Amino acid sequence: MTPLPSGATAALGMLIHTPAVPRFPCRMAPIWLIGFLVLALSSIYCTVLHPKQEMWFQGLFPSNMCPANASAYTFYGIMFDAGSTGTRIHIYTFVQKNPEQLPELEGEIFESVKPGLSAYASEPKKGAETVRILLEMAKEAVPPSHWKKTPVVLKATAGLRLLSEQKAQALLLQGMIPRIVREVFEKSPFLVPDNSVGIMDGCYEGILAWITVNFLTGQLYGQNQQTVGTLDLGGASTQITFLPRFEETLEQTPVDFLSSFEMFNSTYKLYTHSYLGFGLKAARLATLGALEIKAVDGQMLRSSCLPKQLEAEWHFGGVKYQYGGNREGETGFEPCYAEVVKVVQGKLHQPDEIRRSSFYAFSYYYDRAADTNMIDYEKGGVLEVRDFERKAKEVCDNMDMYTSASPFLCMDLTYITALLKEGFGFGDNTLLQLTKKVNNIETSWALGATFHLLQSLGLTH
Ligand SMILES: O=c1ccn([C@@H]2O[C@H](COP(=O)(O)OP(=O)(O)O)[C@@H](O)[C@H]2O)c(=O)[nH]1
Numbered sequence: 092m093t094p095l096p097s098g099a100t101a102a103l104g105m106l107i108h109t110p111a112v113p114r115f116p117c118r119m120a121p122i123w124l125i126g127f128l129v130l131a132l133s134s135i136y137c138t139v140l141h142p143k144q145e146m147w148f149q150g151l152f153p154s155n156m157c158p159a160n161a162s163a164y165t166f167y168g169i170m171f172d173a174g175s176t177g178t179r180i181h182i183y184t185f186v187q188k189n190p191e192q193l194p195e196l197e198g199e200i201f202e203s204v205k206p207g208l209s210a211y212a213s214e215p216k217k218g219a220e221t222v223r224i225l226l227e228m229a230k231e232a233v234p235p236s237h238w239k240k241t242p243v244v245l246k247a248t249a250g251l252r253l254l255s256e257q258k259a260q261a262l263l264l265q266g267m268i269p270r271i272v273r274e275v276f277e278k279s280p281f282l283v284p285d286n287s288v289g290i291m292d293g294c295y296e297g298i299l300a301w302i303t304v305n306f307l308t309g310q311l312y313g314q315n316q317q318t319v320g321t322l323d324l325g326g327a328s329t330q331i332t333f334l335p336r337f338e339e340t341l342e343q344t345p346v347d348f349l350s351s352f353e354m355f356n357s358t359y360k361l362y363t364h365s366y367l368g369f370g371l372k373a374a375r376l377a378t379l380g381a382l383e384i385k386a387v388d389g390q391m392l393r394s395s396c397l398p399k400q401l402e403a404e405w406h407f408g409g410v411k412y413q414y415g416g417n418r419e420g421e422t423g424f425e426p427c428y429a430e431v432v433k434v435v436q437g438k439l440h441q442p443d444e445i446r447r448s449s450f451y452a453f454s455y456y457y458d459r460a461a462d463t464n465m466i467d468y469e470k471g472g473v474l475e476v477r478d479f480e481r482k483a484k485e486v487c488d489n490m491d492m493y494t495s496a497s498p499f500l501c502m503d504l505t506y507i508t509a510l511l512k513e514g515f516g517f518g519d520n521t522l523l524q525l526t527k528k529v530n531n532i533e534t535s536w537a538l539g540a541t542f543h544l545l546q547s548l549g550l551t552h
């Protein structure tokens with residue numbers, strides 16, 4: 092495994108450049124008065140306020156105009172996350188205040204589109220166009236003088252790895268989407284490193300998300316580091332990553348679940364695994380039995396986790412599925428749990444230690460908890476594993492009241508419960524910190540991947 096950045100950002104100093112500029116009266120002030128005001132404000136800004144406080148006039152001054160800041164320089168990194176359900180752009184701004192200090196992460200611009208690139212298997216040009224439109228945003232966010240030295244990279248995750256064989260060949264082996272996306276990058280004014288478009292190995296997904304979360308929560312530098320484990324639930328795959336505290340965990344873990352890397356002068360030996368086919372949407376297909384059937388077209392797939400009278404169509408990864416409720420048979424939490432548990436039982440490694448730890452959980456864990464008002468959509472919150480089970484029972488046993496927004500709500504909550512308890516082996520009272528953003532930065536593998544990228548290009552000191 093390639094070593095991860097040893098000298099990346101060590102402190103978070105976030106200045107928010109969204110000044111609320113008051114409206115001035117139309118009459119022009121005398122020119123000397125304007126000059127005096129500019130000098131006075133810039134001097135207050137440079138000597139007293141910068142970088143501690145946010146003021147309406149702050150955005151009027153370039154960050155390098157203050158003498159104390161003369162050696163500060165800003166640089167950027169652009170990371171695309173091509174996931175199974177959507178494509179996202181992360182544009183990060185870093186500031187190096189002086190050569191002795193590590194650069195700081197100043198902020199992130201984030202945007203996403205749906206569906207993901209795998210939905211464009213038969214029309215790769217359209218897929219690449221979604222990337223081009225997102226990249227236009229980067230031209231707004233990064234000043235033209237920095238375009239040439241700002242790297243742009245796209246990493247695809249589980250969606251593309253799951254595509255049916257024929258389409259996967261067209262897409263990956265012949266490299267249609269990667270080739271066209273690379274052309275989009277080459278036509279842009281940004282720096283296009285070698286291997287700028289590719290598929291990310293599952294184990295990196297977990298490690299890089301763990302780095303992001305532990306960096307953002309301040310656990311990768313300074314004293315008293317108490318790292319936190321991370322749980323990511325994508326559409327097609329799911330990852331679990333933590334730093335084992337007990338020797339016996341290391342002894343009882345298969346070697347391919349352990350990865351070592353160095354960061355901020357420390358070496359971390361992480362437990363990490365990506366389970367392909369255990370993402371929320373892949374689990375829906377597995378529950379419906381769609382993965383065992385070769386030609387799913389025309390087959391009605393039924394489940395006790397769906398509203399009884401439902402019959403509908405669902406497109407995922409370029410394939411059309413027809414699904415519906417158990418018209419004749421049972422519906423509700425119990426029969427649903429019995430169906431769903433088969434998808435996970437005995438298929439995942441269960442490290443003992445996790446029963447005694449707490450974890451950060453994001454992506455679909457967050458979305459389903461927010462959809463059912465267990466947490467605030469903006470702020471997130473802390474839940475116990477048993478809260479997912481309680482909510483799954485409530486939704487599945489009252490399907491008509493809950494499933495108008497998504498017919499899969501009962502199945503999704505039941506799957507999350509089964510994955511946590513029967514899959515990973517978490518206890519009922521294990522605490523989960525549901526988090527979408529920390530300090531306004533997305534909890535995604537993309538930040539960890541950008542550290543790695545900047546380090547490999549020698550852009551961080
Ligand atoms: O920046 C992101 C990336 C993903 N997600 C969540 O993760 C889900 C699915 O993940 P993804 O499409 O990345 O699937 P994967 O390819 O990881 O299996 C999305 O619907 C979101 O809920 C998110 O909240 N922010």
Ligand SMILES: [Ca+2]
Pocket residue numbers: 174175248325326
């Ligand atoms: Ca993902």
